[in-house]
Amino acid sequence: MASAISYILFLSIFSSAFSLGADHHQPRHSNISLDSSLQPTTNTASWLSPNGRFAFGFYPEGSGFFIGIWLVASPENSTVVWTADRDDPPVTKDAVLKLTNEGLELFLQQSEGRLISNISTGTDASSASMLDSGNFVIYDSSFNVIWETFDYPTDTIMAGQVLADGSELVSSVSETNHSSGKFQLSMQSDGNLVLYPVASPDSPEDSYYASGTDGHGYQSLNLDDKGSLYLLNDNVTYNLTSGYNSGTVLVHRATLGVDGIFRLYSHDLELNTEQVLKKFPDVTYPCAVKGTCGVNSYCTSANGQVVCSCLPGFDYLDANRASNGCRRNFTPSGCHSNDNNTTYMSTLDSVAWTDVSYAAPLSVTSDEDCKDASLKDCNCDAALFKYNTCSKQVLPLRYGIRDDSTTTFIKLANRSAGGRPEINSHPESPFAAPIITIRRKFSVKISIVSAAIIACIISSWAALIFFFYRYRAGRYRRLWRNKEPALVDEIAPRPFSYHELREAIDGFKEKLGKGAFGTVFKGTLHDTLPRGQRVIAVKRLEKVVDEGEREFRTEMRTIGRTHHKNLVRLLGFCDEGTNRLLVYEYMSNGSLAELIVKADGHPGWDERVRIALDIARGIHCLHEECETRIIHCDIKPQNILMDDNWTAKISDFGLANLLMPSQTRTFTGIRGTRGYLVPEWHKNAPIMVKADVYSFGIILDITELVRLVKVGLWCTQSEPVFRPTMKNVVVMLEANVDISLPPPPGFSS
Structure with missing residues (x-):
C-alpha cells in the first residue's frame, strides 16, 4: 500500500514538473469548454490563465465594454495587451460572449451572433484556453491550435509572440481608449523595423525610427521571456536589446504607446511594479515623433506637454483635438500670385518642416528675396528660408517642429486689394500669428428672435426623433420575441436550393450582365411576409475549378460578415454540387459605366x-x-x-485574393481589367491594398477640376509608396483640406 502511494505521489510530482516546463503554446489543461460564456456584469466576466496572471473577457471602457486580454497585477491596476474589434463601438452590459463550434461568437441584444475569431472553413472549435503567456487559443477536437490572439496583435507583443513580416502594431488613441491611434510599427518585407504616423504614405521621409536592417532578410520581430527583443532571419538574429536577468517573477511586453514611442516593459509580479527597459526612439523631446501634431500645425513642448499650434491664417480641424491638424480659415480663389496686391507673405520664425520642395531650391541672399520669389510664384503656398536657401512648398505642410535656423513664410490672401486682414494671435501659441476674421453684426433683437426660433425647431425635432426611435425599438423587440424570419433575413446570408433560385430567376432568362466570374441574372423572391416580392440579382459562378471553389467558400464566410452602405450586400447563396450561385440585392439604376455614357444627361x-x-x-x-x-x-x-437612391455601391468584392491581417502582399496571377491594372502587375511586384487605390484614381473623372484631378494624380502614381491610403483619399474628398500638387503619375518610374 505504501509503495503504491509513493508511486502515485511520484507520478503527481513528475506530471507537475512536466507541465511547468512545457512549451508556452500548450496549456496545463483546456479550461474552457464548448458553450462556455461570459457576460460583462456577472461573476463570469472573464476567463483566467492557470497562473492567474492574465484574463480574457469583458473590460469596461467608455460607455460600455470591450473584449480583450489584460495583465492582472492587482484589482486596481491592469494593463490591456489585446483588444478584439478595437474600432467598433463598445458593447452594452447585455452582451454575451460564447465559445461555439464556429469560434468565439458575440451576441448583442436584438441581433444574431457575430464571430470575433476567424477559423478556417471546415474546422470546428472544441475548447479553448487562456494561456500563462498571455495568448488566448482555440483548439479543435485533437487539441490542435486553430486560432490564437498572438496572430492578431493590436498595440502589444508579449514574450513568445512574433510580429511577422508584413504585420504591424498600431497605437491606441489614449490610455483609456484602445481603438486605433496615430502611430504604427511596421515589420516590413525588406527586413526593416520602422515607426510611422498612421496617416502617412509610409515613405522614408515619414519615418521617425528605423532599425536600419533593410536588405538583410529579417522576417520577424521577436520577444523572449528574458526581455530580449530581436529581429530574426532563419537562425540569424539582430538584437535590439540585451536580455534582462532577474531572480524575481517577471512578465515582459513591448507596446507601441499613444505617444508613438515603442517601449519594452517588465512587470515584477512579486513587487507589483512596472519598469521601462528600452524605448524606440530613445528621445526625451516628444515633438521628435513625427505626426504628434497634424498637417499645417507645428509642435512645441512645455514641461513635457505637447502644444500643437496652427499656421498663420489657419484654424484647427477639431477645436477639441488640437493634434488633429489645421486648415485655412479662408478660401483662396484663382492664382495665388500677388496680382493687384491680393496676397502677402506672413512670417513664422523658428519652425521647420519635413516636406520636400516641389521645385529646385533657390539660392538667395536674404529672407526678403525668398519672400518675394514665393509671392510671385502662383503655385507656391509657403516657403522655408534657411542658410540663404529658399525652398518653395505646397500645402499641406507636415511635421512642423522648432528650429531656430529656419523661417517659414505662409501665403495669405487680403480681403480686398491693397488691404490686409486684421491681426490676432493664437493664445496657446508661443509665436504671434495673423488670423483672418470676418465680423458680422446682428442686432440684439434679431439674435434673440433667431435663437428662440432655432430652439423651438430643435425641440420639435428632438421630440419627433425620440418618439420615432421609441416606436422602432418597440417594433424590433416584438420582432425579436416572435423570431420573425424577416429579421434573420436582414442580418445573415441565407442558403438557397438550386431549385429555389432557378424558379426565382425564371430559368436564367433575364440576363443583367457578364463579368470575370460569371453571369448575373435578374430574379424575384416571393416572400411569405407582408412585404411581398423582392427583386434580386443572382450571379452564377461559371469557373468552378479548385481555385474557384476555395474562393467561393471564403466569400461565404467573409462577405457574409461585411456590411457597409457603399458595398453591394450578399443576401444568400447556393452550393449544390457544381451549382454555385450568389444572391445579391438588386441595384435598380445600373452601373456607373452606364451612367457615364447615358445619352439623356450626365451627372452634375x-x-x-x-x-x-x-x-x-x-x-x-x-x-x-x-x-x-x-x-x-x-x-x-x-x-x-x-x-434606388443613386448611392454608389461596390460589387464583386471578395472574389479576388483576400489580405489576411498577417500578410501584406500576394503574388497570384494577373486579375482585373485592362486599363485599370496597376503597374505592379507588369513589374511582377507585390500586389497590396494600394492596387485598389490606383484603380480608384483611374475611374475618378473630372469633378471639382482642381481637387479631384489632384486626388486622381496622387492615386495613380506608378510607385505604390507614393499613393495615399483609401483613408487619406476619403479625408481629401470629404474634408476641406488643401491638397498638394503631385508629380505626374509616371514621374517616379
Missing part, C-alpha cells in the same frame, strides 16, 4: 463628387474595416452599381 459636378466619395468609403471599408482585409483587384465603373 456635385453628384460626381458624391459618387467618388461613396466609392472611396466602400474601398476604405474593404481595406481597413473588415475582419479580413479585402483587395478588390478589379475596381472599374462596371463594378460600381447604383441603388
Whole structure:
C-alpha cells in the first residue's frame, strides 16, 4: 500500500514538473469548454490563465465594454495587451460572449451572433484556453491550435509572440481608449523595423525610427521571456536589446504607446511594479515623433506637454483635438500670385518642416528675396528660408517642429486689394500669428428672435426623433420575441436550393450582365411576409475549378460578415454540387459605366463628387474595416452599381485574393481589367491594398477640376509608396483640406 502511494505521489510530482516546463503554446489543461460564456456584469466576466496572471473577457471602457486580454497585477491596476474589434463601438452590459463550434461568437441584444475569431472553413472549435503567456487559443477536437490572439496583435507583443513580416502594431488613441491611434510599427518585407504616423504614405521621409536592417532578410520581430527583443532571419538574429536577468517573477511586453514611442516593459509580479527597459526612439523631446501634431500645425513642448499650434491664417480641424491638424480659415480663389496686391507673405520664425520642395531650391541672399520669389510664384503656398536657401512648398505642410535656423513664410490672401486682414494671435501659441476674421453684426433683437426660433425647431425635432426611435425599438423587440424570419433575413446570408433560385430567376432568362466570374441574372423572391416580392440579382459562378471553389467558400464566410452602405450586400447563396450561385440585392439604376455614357444627361459636378466619395468609403471599408482585409483587384465603373437612391455601391468584392491581417502582399496571377491594372502587375511586384487605390484614381473623372484631378494624380502614381491610403483619399474628398500638387503619375518610374 505504501509503495503504491509513493508511486502515485511520484507520478503527481513528475506530471507537475512536466507541465511547468512545457512549451508556452500548450496549456496545463483546456479550461474552457464548448458553450462556455461570459457576460460583462456577472461573476463570469472573464476567463483566467492557470497562473492567474492574465484574463480574457469583458473590460469596461467608455460607455460600455470591450473584449480583450489584460495583465492582472492587482484589482486596481491592469494593463490591456489585446483588444478584439478595437474600432467598433463598445458593447452594452447585455452582451454575451460564447465559445461555439464556429469560434468565439458575440451576441448583442436584438441581433444574431457575430464571430470575433476567424477559423478556417471546415474546422470546428472544441475548447479553448487562456494561456500563462498571455495568448488566448482555440483548439479543435485533437487539441490542435486553430486560432490564437498572438496572430492578431493590436498595440502589444508579449514574450513568445512574433510580429511577422508584413504585420504591424498600431497605437491606441489614449490610455483609456484602445481603438486605433496615430502611430504604427511596421515589420516590413525588406527586413526593416520602422515607426510611422498612421496617416502617412509610409515613405522614408515619414519615418521617425528605423532599425536600419533593410536588405538583410529579417522576417520577424521577436520577444523572449528574458526581455530580449530581436529581429530574426532563419537562425540569424539582430538584437535590439540585451536580455534582462532577474531572480524575481517577471512578465515582459513591448507596446507601441499613444505617444508613438515603442517601449519594452517588465512587470515584477512579486513587487507589483512596472519598469521601462528600452524605448524606440530613445528621445526625451516628444515633438521628435513625427505626426504628434497634424498637417499645417507645428509642435512645441512645455514641461513635457505637447502644444500643437496652427499656421498663420489657419484654424484647427477639431477645436477639441488640437493634434488633429489645421486648415485655412479662408478660401483662396484663382492664382495665388500677388496680382493687384491680393496676397502677402506672413512670417513664422523658428519652425521647420519635413516636406520636400516641389521645385529646385533657390539660392538667395536674404529672407526678403525668398519672400518675394514665393509671392510671385502662383503655385507656391509657403516657403522655408534657411542658410540663404529658399525652398518653395505646397500645402499641406507636415511635421512642423522648432528650429531656430529656419523661417517659414505662409501665403495669405487680403480681403480686398491693397488691404490686409486684421491681426490676432493664437493664445496657446508661443509665436504671434495673423488670423483672418470676418465680423458680422446682428442686432440684439434679431439674435434673440433667431435663437428662440432655432430652439423651438430643435425641440420639435428632438421630440419627433425620440418618439420615432421609441416606436422602432418597440417594433424590433416584438420582432425579436416572435423570431420573425424577416429579421434573420436582414442580418445573415441565407442558403438557397438550386431549385429555389432557378424558379426565382425564371430559368436564367433575364440576363443583367457578364463579368470575370460569371453571369448575373435578374430574379424575384416571393416572400411569405407582408412585404411581398423582392427583386434580386443572382450571379452564377461559371469557373468552378479548385481555385474557384476555395474562393467561393471564403466569400461565404467573409462577405457574409461585411456590411457597409457603399458595398453591394450578399443576401444568400447556393452550393449544390457544381451549382454555385450568389444572391445579391438588386441595384435598380445600373452601373456607373452606364451612367457615364447615358445619352439623356450626365451627372452634375456635385453628384460626381458624391459618387467618388461613396466609392472611396466602400474601398476604405474593404481595406481597413473588415475582419479580413479585402483587395478588390478589379475596381472599374462596371463594378460600381447604383441603388434606388443613386448611392454608389461596390460589387464583386471578395472574389479576388483576400489580405489576411498577417500578410501584406500576394503574388497570384494577373486579375482585373485592362486599363485599370496597376503597374505592379507588369513589374511582377507585390500586389497590396494600394492596387485598389490606383484603380480608384483611374475611374475618378473630372469633378471639382482642381481637387479631384489632384486626388486622381496622387492615386495613380506608378510607385505604390507614393499613393495615399483609401483613408487619406476619403479625408481629401470629404474634408476641406488643401491638397498638394503631385508629380505626374509616371514621374517616379
